[in-house]
Amino acid sequence: MSPFTFATILADKSIAVTSESEDKPGSPHKDDILRWVEAHPALAAWVQAVGSVFAVTATASLPFIHGYLTEKRENKVRLAALVALAQ
Structure with missing residues (x-):
């Protein structure tokens, strides 16, 4: 080998x-x-650029993820309340 x-x-x-x-x-x-x-001195700049884009994307997506999870949790509570009322 x-x-x-x-x-x-x-x-x-x-x-x-x-x-x-x-x-x-x-x-x-x-x-x-x-x-x-x-x-490769330019490699550090590219790694920093890619890392920055990733960080900005992750940061921008956090409110959407939080909203989705909150809505999902609220729907679960509403469904439990409807099931309790239906019984």
């Missing part, structure tokens, strides 16, 4: 980061991933 190679061209275009793992073939080591991330 061939070892996993996590290669990238860094700023000086000569360094390759590799990881050989016998216990988990195909899985890079944490240090290799961190070196790869640090070698």
Whole structure:
């Protein structure tokens, strides 16, 4: 089985980061991933942008989720009251 190679061209275009793992073939080591991330300065900006979009979307959806759950709870109480009246 061939070892996993996590290669990238860094700023000086000569360094390759590799990881050989016998216990988990195909899985890079944490240090290799961190070196790869640090070698790409624009990656931090993209991760921040994606994280910001996710955070804004999650924050904007919270009132809708809260409203849905509140309405669902109120409907359950109304249904229980109707069943009690019907008996």
